[in-house]
Amino acid sequence: MSSVLAGVLQLVALIGALALVYIPFGTYMARVYSSEKHLRVEKWIYKGIGADPDAQMRWPAYLRGVLAFSAVSVLFLYLLQRLQGILPGSLGFDSVDPAQSFNTAVSFVTNTNWQSYYGEQTMGHVVQTAGLAVQNFVSAAVGMAVAVALVRGFARSRTGELGNFWADLVRGTLRILVPIAAVAALILVACGAIQNFSGIHEVGQFMGGSQQWNGGAVASQEAIKELGTNGGGYFNANSAHPFENPTPFTNLFEIFLILVIPFSLTRTFGVMVGSVKQGYAILATMAAIWIGFTALMMATEFGHHGAALQAAGGAMEGKETRFGVGASSIFAVATTLTSTGAVDSFHSSFTGLGGGITMLGMQLGEIAPGGTGSGLYGMLIMAVIAVFIAGLMVGRTPEYLGKKIGGREMKLAACYILITPALVLVFTAASMALPTPPHSMLNSGAHGFSEVLYAFTSAANNNGSAFAGLNANTDWFNTMTGLAMLLGRFLPMIFVLALAGSLAGQKPVPVTAGTLRTEKPLFTGLLVGAVLIITGLTYFPALALGPLAEGLAS
Numbered sequence: 001m002s003s004v005l006a007g008v009l010q011l012v013a014l015i016g017a018l019a020l021v022y023i024p025f026g027t028y029m030a031r032v033y034s035s036e037k038h039l040r041v042e043k044w045i046y047k048g049i050g051a052d053p054d055a056q057m058r059w060p061a062y063l064r065g066v067l068a069f070s071a072v073s074v075l076f077l078y079l080l081q082r083l084q085g086i087l088p089g090s091l092g093f094d095s096v097d098p099a100q101s102f103n104t105a106v107s108f109v110t111n112t113n114w115q116s117y118y119g120e121q122t123m124g125h126v127v128q129t130a131g132l133a134v135q136n137f138v139s140a141a142v143g144m145a146v147a148v149a150l151v152r153g154f155a156r157s158r159t160g161e162l163g164n165f166w167a168d169l170v171r172g173t174l175r176i177l178v179p180i181a182a183v184a185a186l187i188l189v190a191c192g193a194i195q196n197f198s199g200i201h202e203v204g205q206f207m208g209g210s211q212q213w214n215g216g217a218v219a220s221q222e223a224i225k226e227l228g229t230n231g232g233g234y235f236n237a238n239s240a241h242p243f244e245n246p247t248p249f250t251n252l253f254e255i256f257l258i259l260v261i262p263f264s265l266t267r268t269f270g271v272m273v274g275s276v277k278q279g280y281a282i283l284a285t286m287a288a289i290w291i292g293f294t295a296l297m298m299a300t301e302f303g304h305h306g307a308a309l310q311a312a313g314g315a316m317e318g319k320e321t322r323f324g325v326g327a328s329s330i331f332a333v334a335t336t337l338t339s340t341g342a343v344d345s346f347h348s349s350f351t352g353l354g355g356g357i358t359m360l361g362m363q364l365g366e367i368a369p370g371g372t373g374s375g376l377y378g379m380l381i382m383a384v385i386a387v388f389i390a391g392l393m394v395g396r397t398p399e400y401l402g403k404k405i406g407g408r409e410m411k412l413a414a415c416y417i418l419i420t421p422a423l424v425l426v427f428t429a430a431s432m433a434l435p436t437p438p439h440s441m442l443n444s445g446a447h448g449f450s451e452v453l454y455a456f457t458s459a460a461n462n463n464g465s466a467f468a469g470l471n472a473n474t475d476w477f478n479t480m481t482g483l484a485m486l487l488g489r490f491l492p493m494i495f496v497l498a499l500a501g502s503l504a505g506q507k508p509v510p511v512t513a514g515t516l517r518t519e520k521p522l523f524t525g526l527l528v529g530a531v532l533i534i535t536g537l538t539y540f541p542a543l544a545l546g547p548l549a550e551g552l553a554s
Contacts, residue, residue: 007326
């Protein structure tokens with residue numbers, strides 16, 4: 001079997017698996033967030049934190065819940081790292097220095113999971129499990145809660161109430177993420193991923209020195225890192241490490257985990273707004289972009305020119321021989337079109353155009369299908385902009401799901417789509433202009449610029465993957481990427497929740513002959529075009545200086 005055919009068959013199998021669970025899983029999540037009943041363990045949690053799960057919140061109160069919980073999480077994770085040297089299970093590692101502790105705390109709380117450190121040489125068992133793994137669950141649940149709040153904004157009328165943040169947070173964690181991650185961890189263990197709390201041990205002598213590895217609760221962290229579109233690896237090699245991703249089957253299974261919640265949330269959206277066809281329209285938009293990007297990536301990596309690369313069956317530098325070009329391409333697109341950031345190959349070693357595809361996937365806003373929750377609310381923001389464009393074309397007040405899209409709604413949507421590009425481009429420009437930051441670049445020229453552009457694209461879009469080749473463990477990059485992650489996570493959430501409150505307060509607009517049918521293929525095409533043109537062209541000049549210049553020169 002050729003490597004190209006193997007890659008295509010894996011893609012087909014992945015699509016089949018996602019299609020199989022789409023309806024039952026998406027419907028189940030809708031029931032979770034619509035239920036009026038509370039599990040006993042949930043009641044204990046509400047009592048412990050002093051929250052009333054039945055109290056409805058308007059958008060400012062909902063936002064305060066998001067920000068307060070995230071602030072406490074950052075402080076807790078920061079202190080846990082700073083105290084690591086005196087904690088049990090530290091494996092002898094010292095406390096993490098302040099700049100890196102800040103960067104890592106912000107990274108995991110914002111669902112970015114950017115890592116400027118070697119996981120197996122820096123973090124002990126307590127920090128990995130009680131700190132990082134816990135944030136993998138709750139940061140994903142926060143994103144899902146914000147998405148559900150926006151969906152309620154479309155579904156509700158004449159009220160500013162969006163639900164209860166604490167109830168959405170707890171339900172998303174306990175009813176969705178925990179049970180699925182537990183089953184996924186068992187599957188990974190059965191397939192060879194490790195799960196233990198062993199210390200550091202020597203595994204062999206190499207080149208006059210010893211090779212040492214430490215164990216850890218790797219399978220359980222790997223499961224939620226993919227399911228929650230987090231991406232932070234137990235080991236520096238991330239999902240290219242055989243302890244995290246042992247076989248081609250686990251590789252495909254981890255891609256499935258990355259995509260299953262973001263895609264299935266479109267079904268949840270359709271059920272909650274009372275029209276599953278609307279969910280299918282959003283799904284079709286996401287799927288079209290994802291499949292298109294995957295096909296482009298595979299064509300770029302398999303068809304790269306050069307006798308050596310052709311003899312190897314593709315651009316194999318930086319890719320695991322266990323997975324090959326096809327599976328690595330699928331993984332790379334899945335992880336950068338979501339907010340996952342996990343890698344099973346090194347994106348810096350992709351072809352020039354292949355590296356550009358990974359960057360563009362993040363720069364679109366990671367909405368195809370995007371992160372857990374963030375992908376759905378990002379695509380719904382783009383849907384609002386698309387109906388506004390359509391309204392301008394025909395001279396009619398734009399409407400979406402029975403809600404008028406007026407000046408206030410468009411201002412909030414515009415702020416949402418502008419904030420992340422501003423962060424990426426400003427921080428990248430500052431890093432290239434100042435004398436010290438460029439010293440962190442391993443390469444010069446277009447590829448070196450791509451390393452810096454990729455870093456801030458990844459940070460501001462809460463992705464967390466790295467291009468490799470950039471020494472990001474410096475005071476400048478730890479601080480600036482930390483700020484980019486914070487602002488890139490919470491400023492957009494402010495606009496999303498404000499938009500949700502505005503929509504929920506409106507009275508429904510009746511459907512007329514002039515209403516744009518947003519469940520039809522015509523709207524799907526318009527939405528795909530809006531995504532590619534509005535967000536993609538924003539970054540074109542920067543891409544032309546980096547991956548496009550490198551790709552065209554090769």
